[in-house]
Amino acid sequence: MNKKYRKTIIAGNWKMNLLPSDVKSFTEELRTLLPKAKTCEVALLVPYTHISALRRAMKDNRISVGAQDVSVHDKGAYTGEISADMLADLGASYVIVGHSECRQYHGDSDFTVGAKAAAVLEKGMSPIICVGESLEQRERGLTMEYITYQVLAALSFVPEGKERSIVIAYEPIWAIGTGKTATKEEAQEVCEGIRDVVREKFGARVARSVSILYGGSMNPKNAAELLSMPDIDGGLIGGASLKPHDFAQIIDAVAQVTGEEQK
Numbered sequence: 730m731n732k733k734y735r736k737t738i739i740a741g742n743w744k745m746n747l748l749p750s751d752v753k754s755f756t757e758e759l760r761t762l763l764p765k766a767k768t769c770e771v772a773l774l775v776p777y778t779h780i781s782a783l784r785r786a787m788k789d790n791r792i793s794v795g796a797q798d799v800s801v802h803d804k805g806a807y808t809g810e811i812s813a814d815m816l817a818d819l820g821a822s823y824v825i826v827g828h829s830e831c832r833q834y835h836g837d838s839d840f841t842v843g844a845k846a847a848a849v850l851e852k853g854m855s856p857i858i859c860v861g862e863s864l865e866q867r868e869r870g871l872t873m874e875y876i877t878y879q880v881l882a883a884l885s886f887v888p889e890g891k892e893r894s895i896v897i898a899y900e901p902i903w904a905i906g907t908g909k910t911a912t913k914e915e916a917q918e919v920c921e922g923i924r925d926v927v928r929e930k931f932g933a934r935v936a937r938s939v940s941i942l943y944g945g946s947m948n949p950k951n952a953a954e955l956l957s958m959p960d961i962d963g964g965l966i967g968g969a970s971l972k973p974h975d976f977a978q979i980i981d982a983v984a985q986v987t988g989e990e991q992k
């Protein structure tokens with residue numbers, strides 16, 4: 730399917746790493762490494778405590794800023810939680826919802842993930858909805874069945890008119906932080922399947938404009954081949970986003986792939 734209808738997004742997920750005081754030197758270094766021409770949308774999804782510093786460092790909007798989670802609630806007596814309104818007020822554009830680590834450690838259900846996606850959309854930001862199968866599910870041949878269920882559950886919460894603002898990230902759990910990457914064929918097969926689910930739910934126009942990212946040990950060595958696949962529109966990158974040089978090389982891979990496609 731033609732990629733021209735959607736954004737290529739390279740998003741770094743810092744998880745619980747680096748300090749707010751590291752943001753300045755990180756972004757200064759990254760800036761010197763970024764390609765001159767903008768070939769894709771670059772985003773950094775950082776701990777809540779780092780968002781303001783990152784926004785200040787990126788006043789020119791060369792890099793979009795985002796968070797890694799959000800409350801399902803609007804406001805009120807929810808000690809320790811952060812609302813979508815607060816993130817929008819800080820200038821966040823993206824919020825990860827349903828990362829497998831949040832599903833595992835915070836007990837986020839498909840229902841919670843959908844409600845978080847809706848909260849993010851209501852405040853004019855884009856949720857990066859993460860889905861992915863376990864190794865056991867893959868080995869039992871249940872990958873697409875499970876992913877379809879996760880995607881449909883989240884999509885059922887998307888408010889009317891906001892369908893094009895969603896981003897979906899396919900992150901096989903067995904590939905996250907393990908150095909084990911899905912092959913480009915495996916990743917493409919699932920990303921294509923996700924697009925089919927979006928098409929069935931929202932129609933062809935929405936399906937062709939929704940960016941679907943791959944995440945799970947993406948690095949400078951494997952980025953180009955993954956990004957060259959027709960239904961992979963970018964990456965959600967953990968470990969390799971913590972080093973400006975590696976992250977910049979993944980961003981460079983987009984230009985490389987786009988250049989080859991235009992030949």
Ligand code: PGA
Nearest residue numbers: 905906945946966967968
């Ligand atoms: P990883 O993490 O690149 O370190 O595997 C990806 C993610 O969890 O988003």
